[in-house]
Amino acid sequence: MIKKNVNTVQEALVGIESGMTLLLGGFGLCGIPENAIAELVQKGPTQLTCVSNNAGVDDFGLGLLLHKKQIKKMISSYVGENAEFERQMLSGELDVELIPQGTLAERCRAAQAGIPAFYTPAGYGTEVAEGKETRDFNGKMHVLEHAFVADFAIVKAWKGDTAGNLIFKGTARNFNPVMAGAAKITIAEVEELVEAGTLDPNQIHIPGIFVQRIFQGEKYEKRIEQRTVRVK
Numbered sequence: 001m002i003k004k005n006v007n008t009v010q011e012a013l014v015g016i017e018s019g020m021t022l023l024l025g026g027f028g029l030c031g032i033p034e035n036a037i038a039e040l041v042q043k044g045p046t047q048l049t050c051v052s053n054n055a056g057v058d059d060f061g062l063g064l065l066l067h068k069k070q071i072k073k074m075i076s077s078y079v080g081e082n083a084e085f086e087r088q089m090l091s092g093e094l095d096v097e098l099i100p101q102g103t104l105a106e107r108c109r110a111a112q113a114g115i116p117a118f119y120t121p122a123g124y125g126t127e128v129a130e131g132k133e134t135r136d137f138n139g140k141m142h143v144l145e146h147a148f149v150a151d152f153a154i155v156k157a158w159k160g161d162t163a164g165n166l167i168f169k170g171t172a173r174n175f176n177p178v179m180a181g182a183a184k185i186t187i188a189e190v191e192e193l194v195e196a197g198t199l200d201p202n203q204i205h206i207p208g209i210f211v212q213r214i215f216q217g218e219k220y221e222k223r224i225e226q227r228t229v230r231v232k
Helices: 034-043 062-067 083-092 100-115
Strands: 019-026 050-051 071-076 095-098 117-120 134-137 140-146 151-159 185-194 213-216
Touching: 034 062, 034 151, 050 062, 062 071, 062 083, 083 213, 100 117, 100 140
Parallel strands: 019 050, 019 151, 050 071, 071 095, 151 185, 185 213
Antiparallel strands: 117 140, 134 140
C-alpha cells in the first residue's frame, strides 16, 4: 500500500528553500493551507515567488509571509484586502504580476496536465498582453500564456487518505484542485486524515497520484473575510 502521509507539517515542508516558486491554494480566506503557511513563517525561506489567487490579509494567510518580507514576487488575481501588500507594491519592495482570474486558474491546470502553454482571449489589448505572443483564431485575437513552473504546490482539503486522495468541502474546492499536481512536489494538508481505502472513490475530487505528501493539520480558524449584516 502506498503511504504518502507524514506526521508533522515540518516533515511535509522539507526541501522548501529560499528563491523557490510556490503555488498556494485557496480563495480569499477559504480553503487556504493555514498550517503550512504558519510553518513557512517559522521556517524562514526568503525571496519566494508565490502564486495564489489572493495575498491573504494583514495578519492571516500569505499576509504573514509578506509581513516577514519573505515574498519577493506575488502572482495573483485579487489582492484588495491586504494593506501591507499595497504598501510593498507601491514602494517597489514587492514585484507583482496581476493576471485575470481565469488565466491564473488555467495556467495552474495546464501545468497539472503537462501542457506548456495555451491561447486565451483574456487580456488582449491590455497591459496583460504586453510582450506576449498574440494570434488570431476565427477573427478573434488571443494571447499566449505559459503554464506555471513551480517547485512546490501547497493545497488544503477537508479530508484525505494516506495514499493522497483528497476531498474538498464547499467553496474550499476552488484553486486547490487545479494546483494539486501542478508543481514538482504537491503537499496537501487536511482537516481529517484516514487510512487508504476508507474514502468512497465516487467522492474523491483529486486522486493521490497528484499528491506526494499529506498531513493532518490542526486549529483551523476558518475566518470570514467580510460579513454583511442587515438592520431591520
